[in-house]
Amino acid sequence: MRHGKKVNHLSRTDSHRRAMLANMASSLILHKRITTTLAKAKALRVYVEPIITKSKDDTTHSRRTVFSYLQNKEVVSILFRDVAPKVANRPGGYTRILKMVNRLGDNASMALIELVDYNEIYTNGDAAAAEKKSTRRRGSKAKKADAPAAAGKAPKAEAAPAEEAVVVEETPIADVETAPVAETVEAPVAEAEEVAVAEEAPAAEEAAPEAPAAEGDDADEKKA
Known part of the structure; x- marks a missing residue:
């Protein structure tokens, strides 16, 4: 044993x-x-x-x-x-x-x-793991170091008004394009009104001569 x-x-x-x-x-x-x-x-x-x-x-x-x-x-x-x-x-x-x-x-x-x-396979794996650990540590330190820098760079975020200015500049272009359309629409309306007035004037003139004829009829009736 x-x-x-x-x-x-x-x-x-x-x-x-x-x-x-x-x-x-x-x-x-x-x-x-x-x-x-x-x-x-x-x-x-x-x-x-x-x-x-x-x-x-x-x-x-x-x-x-x-x-x-x-x-x-x-x-x-x-x-x-x-x-x-x-x-x-x-x-x-x-x-x-x-x-x-x-x-x-x-x-x-x-x-x-x-x-x-x-x-080499296991050795490269260990080296890669060591690099990952080092990058994580550097990343945490970098975040702490970049925090004040990010606070200092915060005012640069006011670049948005530039886009608003571009929009304001574009608005007059729309007004200029719509102005001729309004004129073309209003012009026919004015002409239609003039035509209507012109048509009403002869009608009034035609209606005016009929009044004397009615008076003559009344005079004949009185003579009779």
Whole structure:
């Protein structure tokens, strides 16, 4: 029974397990990501992260200590030259484990383990999130700073009367256009009145001679 034993031996002897983890750590440093079983990925994370932390201190003693674990001069030089400066500002958590589809042969749980700072997709997302946060802060400060300026610029909103002036200038044009129409409408009315007066005058003249004829008739009647 393995009660209280937290180390996963991965069904290997101690020497075999260390050699396997050293090879996997070298492959991770060279290729920045590898695919393996989930149990091996978890064991590799515990093995390689202290080595990466040790590489931040670029001294002869640190290089010899890291070489004792990895047993590969090329990998050690890449670790101290490229990886260590890139993770210098990260206080641990240098690797990320992503679960994948189970293996077809034995249905084993598979995972991808990678160095966090070498994943451009996640790194760009973090940078974009940082930019959004910074813009929000700047936006709040900008609103406070622009509030007095907006108050000073408020009198400029009196540009509306300009439009009223344009409307007032247009009104005489409408009056000028309607004036001739009124004259043309009134002229025929005046002519009609003159024609009516002219027609009434002859009628009155025709009615006037009839009066003497009536008087003559009355005189004849008296003589008779």
